[in-house]
Amino acid sequence: MLSLELIRNDPDMVRRAMESRGASAPIDELLELDQQRRSAIAEADQLRARRNVVSRELGQAKERPAELIEEMRGVGSRIRELEDVIRVADEGINAHLLNIPNVPREDAPIGLTEESNVVERTVGELPTFDFEPLPHWELGRNLGAIDFERGVKLAASRFYILQGKGARLQRALTDWMIDLHVDQHGYQEMYVPFLVNRDTVTASGHLPHFQEEMYHDEEDDLWMLPTAEAAINSIHRDEIIEPGILPLYYVAHTPCWRREKFSAGRDTRGIKRVHQFEKVEMFKFVEPETSDDELEKLVANAEEVAAKLEMPYRVLQLSTGDMSAPAVRTYDIEIWAPGGQEWLEVSSCSNCTDYQARRAKIRYRPEAGARPRLLHTLNGSGLALPRVLIAILENYQQADGSVIVPEILRPYTHFDRIEKADS
């Protein structure tokens, strides 16, 4: 959520920013509602001040003049009218503000589609094979690591079963990634609810922007996490962080659920785009002045996962039109998948500045006695499964159809190769 003050003070800048994202923002309606709201507040406050004085006098007086009480009755009903005006204006303002995305950083690549994304760097050599590398859905099936048909039988299309060493490889990846971020990058591990309430998904910006993508339990109005970001953001909702605490680094492993409504018919083979997947998510609460630097460090933490798995990857900076609503700058990490001959998005790291903090009312006190300020939030996958699993299967496949386990995972898998005989 943007601050109303920013929109009031520099509406043209906000208009330009929205244009660069391909978003519409009803700035004029907002300013009009703001005007209505403020004049109603001014009048209501004056009337209440008058009523407070009179009520105090009446409380002490022996006489209760009927005409004065009659006047106050009128004052009371006028205040109620004004309160309705204020409430309606507030609701209108809020509804608009919840829909307006963040203002991108000045130097973020401008463009409305992913075509305008910029490749920041490519790390590692693309592997060459002296045989035809298979896509992961064939490898997974051949090795008995992935069961697509039964996944569909249990649930629906785009669901899958990992089995045997395939399941274990994913579990090893998860454990290793969490350990890396906790032991070497200074994150605190968190286990969070996988179903969260409406306030939580609104605070993160997933409502209203991502509503169609989330699974929703109507009976209790609970929402299945589309990402741990939504949950972690609300850990400090409605709090004031005392001096000396920030920055806070959290990492959580959760399942993520997405309807993939807008991807119908796309990536239908394999487990690249599925309704349920696991993710290790990093999240930071930081002081505003540090958030740009913290984003670079966050990306470095995520990149390290790909680097240590010894797979080629590249880092993109997303264009204004391709970023999610809360972000002012986003880097994606993509690992090369030789079977499918494509770059696989395995991480998205964003600086959301005060966008989520304002929605969630998360503030911090710079020093004892100082006024609270909104803090900045950042999030990044570190990394997303099962796409890393796909990348491992395809990058580490051998001529005989087996798959070697990346060195660094072997203490976690307790095996170094997945072979056909394992199925």
Added chain:
RNA sequence: GGAGGGGUGGCUGAGUGGUUGAAAGCACUUGUCUUGAAAACAAGCAUACGUUUACGCGUAUCGCAGGUUCGAAUCCUGUCCCCUCCGCCA
């Protein structure tokens, strides 16, 4: 799920319709005193909105949302959460 109890400022805890944003204590900050510290004493110590060049002023907030009233922390309704006992249960 059934029965009962309870939600007041950073914490503890008064307050049942009228100078109560809210007693008191603790914690915290500053000052006095002290060689220093402690103790003692004094003062300060919430958040948001509106208004103001500024000092400031006004309004709101006692889980949340409505209602009654000239006036609500206090009365009424709904709702959320917590605690105790019973039942059920990974």
